[in-house]
Amino acid sequence: YYAYLWSEVLAADAFAWMGTQGGLTRDNGARFRDAILSRGGTKEAMQLYVDWRGAEPGTEAFLARRGIR
Numbered sequence: 665y666y667a668y669l670w671s672e673v674l675a676a677d678a679f680a681w682m683g684t685q686g687g688l689t690r691d692n693g694a695r696f697r698d699a700i701l702s703r704g705g706t707k708e709a710m711q712l713y714v715d716w717r718g719a720e721p722g723t724e725a726f727l728a729r730r731g732i733r
Contacts, residue, residue: 673726674713680725681717 682692699716707715714720727733 672729673723674721676725676729677721677723678713678717 678696682688685692696716700712703712706712710720724733
């Protein structure tokens with residue numbers, strides 16, 4: 665169950681970041697593809713996320729999605 669919650673934290677954080685960067689644009693999609701999807705297992709998953717996002721994921725967007733914040 666924890667893994668499902670953690671994946672929801674990542675999804676909410678990534679979606680919130682996209683919102684602050686102009687939404688789901690072609691450029692944002694290409695950046696996500698190039699930084700995460702095309703890298704496979706070349707680095708730890710968290711490092712790929714940090715390289716793409718520029719920061720570790722936070723819980724703010726997850727809590728807001730759940731109506732807690």
